[in-house]
Amino acid sequence: MPALQEKVISILEKKIKLIKTGEEALYLVGPVQLPIDLDGETATFQWYCWLRCKEVTENFERIIEKLSSINLAEMQQSSVLAYGDFHNHEDALIRMHSICHTGDLFGSKRCDCGFQLEQSLKMIVEHGTGALFYLANHEGRGIGLFSKAMAYVLQENGFDTVEANLNLGFADDARSYSDAIQVLKALRTKPVKLITNNPKKLEALKNAGMHVSGRTPLWGDVSEYNEKYLQTKINRSGHLAAVGGCPND
Numbered sequence: 001m002p003a004l005q006e007k008v009i010s011i012l013e014k015k016i017k018l019i020k021t022g023e024e025a026l027y028l029v030g031p032v033q034l035p036i037d038l039d040g041e042t043a044t045f046q047w048y049c050w051l052r053c054k055e056v057t058e059n060f061e062r063i064i065e066k067l068s069s070i071n072l073a074e075m076q077q078s079s080v081l082a083y084g085d086f087h088n089h090e091d092a093l094i095r096m097h098s099i100c101h102t103g104d105l106f107g108s109k110r111c112d113c114g115f116q117l118e119q120s121l122k123m124i125v126e127h128g129t130g131a132l133f134y135l136a137n138h139e140g141r142g143i144g145l146f147s148k149a150m151a152y153v154l155q156e157n158g159f160d161t162v163e164a165n166l167n168l169g170f171a172d173d174a175r176s177y178s179d180a181i182q183v184l185k186a187l188r189t190k191p192v193k194l195i196t197n198n199p200k201k202l203e204a205l206k207n208a209g210m211h212v213s214g215r216t217p218l219w220g221d222v223s224e225y226n227e228k229y230l231q232t233k234i235n236r237s238g239h240l241a242a243v244g245g246c247p248n249d
Ligand SMILES: Nc1nc2c(ncn2[C@@H]2O[C@H](COP(=O)(O)OP(=O)(O)OP(=O)(O)O)[C@@H](O)[C@H]2O)c(=O)[nH]1
Pocket: 096, 098, 099, 100, 101, 110, 111, 112, 113, 116, 138, 139, 140, 141, 142, 143, 148, 151, 152, 155, 161, 165, 195, 196, 197, 198, 201, 229, 233, 237, 239
């Protein structure tokens, strides 16, 4: 093997972790220092990304060699931004954030996702220790971007969010947290406090054996554009309303 490749492999294999999940494996790469701008202040997170593979091996060279022949850009990967002493600190705040192309990237006001993404990062930094998991296979609550566009068309024709998903043949919520939880366990075993309004996320963590010490709600950025969406989350999807009532009361 040429010298450069050996060098590349020796650099990378120190930064890869194998997480066995039954017959398959997750390969976690990181940490990479990621300085992030939050309201003009720079906060440096430790960024990790993971990939699920059928092959289970500690010979990471095999995995690195395969990368250029699989079209990873066609299937987005999930990642996590950890902050502070995430492994050891007694008290950590975490967010399991479902990808939202329209809200997170475009700043769409039809949902509250973009607001929640930015706010969660700020809350984690303020808290001192935590992590934000950015779950790339969760678009549209697990239906994918193209189907979400169709769901939006239905919503523009009188359907609510839940009805739109159901009428397209999907479950209301098809998200799985299992890979993210495996990664969380690899990074931290101490208790976590979850930023969410969704009790299903708490259940997923508890059912997987994580010690969840509590929940921090996150409502906000209510507008005429997302009012109905937020109400539907509370009335039909089981989200816990803000203290004192619905977020737009
Ligand atoms: N199918 C569908 N998905 C949507 C819609 N608006 C936002 N989403 C997706 O919903 C996901 C976020 O789920 P939410 O139900 O808003 O919130 P949650 O993650 O369950 O709960 P929180 O932790 O409190 O944010 C993201 O993946 C968005 O892409 C919509 O109108 N239809």
